[in-house]
Amino acid sequence: MDESPAEVDVTMSQVAAPLAIEVQEASENDAATGEVVFDLHDVNVYYGQALAVAGVSLEIYKNHITAMIGPSGCGKSTIVRSLNRMNDSVSGFRLTGECTYHGNDLYASGVDPVEVRRRIGMVFQRPNPFPKSIYDNIAWAPRILGLKENLDERVEKALRGAAIWDEVKDRLKTSALGLSGGQQQRLCIARSIAIEPDVLLLDEPCSSLDPISTASVEDLMQELKRDYTIVIVTHNMQQAARVAERTAFFSLDVSEGRRTGILVEYDETSKLFTRPTDKRTEDYVTGRFG
């Protein structure tokens, strides 16, 4: 079997030997400056009275791809959705601790969540194109945000940026719902970058895609990190290993009948997968748990 990373079937994730994981080398990213974009310090998230995620502290760096892995329910999505305040609409959501973005507290009283999301875009687990034409999917948000000049160019640039331009350039006026799942997800990425955000949050962007579409989205992420800071939540350890410079491993702490998500270990991906310092991380990445 061909061992090159792009050929690894995502369905192998449950059975593949951990030694087969090829780890992304951090050194090949020349855009990374080490500037901190997000700085989380002792962040706790509550849903109502229940403590959902406890004591998360980590720094996310500019022009890096940062992956968050861990078993279901460990709070990785919750943390990512807290970074652009998508959890605001969840009833009972409450966050304590320090959560800053370029030094500004995301949860300070004067912060407008709409402005936060304008700078920090998000792509979701299931492709969710609008029931509009391909063109309008991209152009809708720029129009509303007042970016009306050279709209055609902006749309083309976004579609090229998301590596889907060649596939859709002849059918821009047709419905986006006629695209395949992988195309729809790249369209959603194009939609996010059309407003030129600073950060892209990807919440399990490949979990509903086939291996070929997954590979194209992963290639795309490598292109995008030149211009954007990317945070990706994934169930797929190989994916984290392939794309991310840094990886955070979350786990569930079950004590006194309560299940709380915790950040177990956060480090360079290569180190986390090959020389984890925590026993739980080692058990997880070697497939002995989860």
Next chain:
Amino acid sequence: MASVDYSGPLTPTGNLRRRRVVDRLARGSATAAAVLAVAILLIFIYSIVQHGASVISLSFLTKNPLETFSVSGNAPVGGIGNAIVGSLLIVAIGTAIALPIGVLIALFLTEFASPRWAGPVRLALDLLYGLPSIVIALFLYGLLVVGHGQAGVYASLALAIIMVPLIARTTGESLGLVPKELRDASLALGISRWRTTVGLTIPSAFGGIVTGTVLAVARAAGETAPVLLLSSLANPTQTSGSVFSQPLNNLPYDIYNFSVEGGATNFAKAWGAALVLVTFVLVANFTARALHARSRRMMSR
């Protein structure tokens, strides 16, 4: 022990024969009930067309009655032109009032209200929907007509009260069908809640909103009690009048009036007016269905 010979021919054994009869009976009666509903509608439409078609003519549809309805039973000559115009005006104004209120209530329920508030408001809508139209009409009669006299617009108000819960409910249902993922996608692009609602949620639910409105209009057009109490003392020959200050002749009232007058000519006219009204309601329903089907294609394509 086993009562079945497994190697025997695969024909019914045991009580299967009886169970099959029960099965057929149940299926037969259900089918018969469905056929009955369709048959009633067809017979109904047939008889209206049969009785009413003969009086339908351009002059019947456009001319006004030439003389007042008299207590002596003289047949009024002429057509139902002013009743058609009056009905259209009354229903149009009622719709213009009810549509924005209904849609706003639906938006409140699906987009903005907490469950604590949505429940009671929904219950109130259901109760409002269940109010007999004669009671609504009586209420408005006491509030507006007494001391002021009747006016077409009062009937519009009553029809609006009847339409609001219908429009709010159907709009709310179609807004609820718009996936949460779409709203999330829009919010994640830095677009505010209200712009998301106006630019994405409402267009996605547009077919449902139109359907609900058309069905409400069809229901309101045939409502008799409100127009009887609030807009009936019209001079039947009156050709034009302010809908805001005067009662307007209208189709349900014409049907009622022609019928109580009696006589073959009047009955024929009542059937003719009924045919016009039923045609309007049916066309409205079919339009609503077509629009609904179209919007569902748009959503799923």
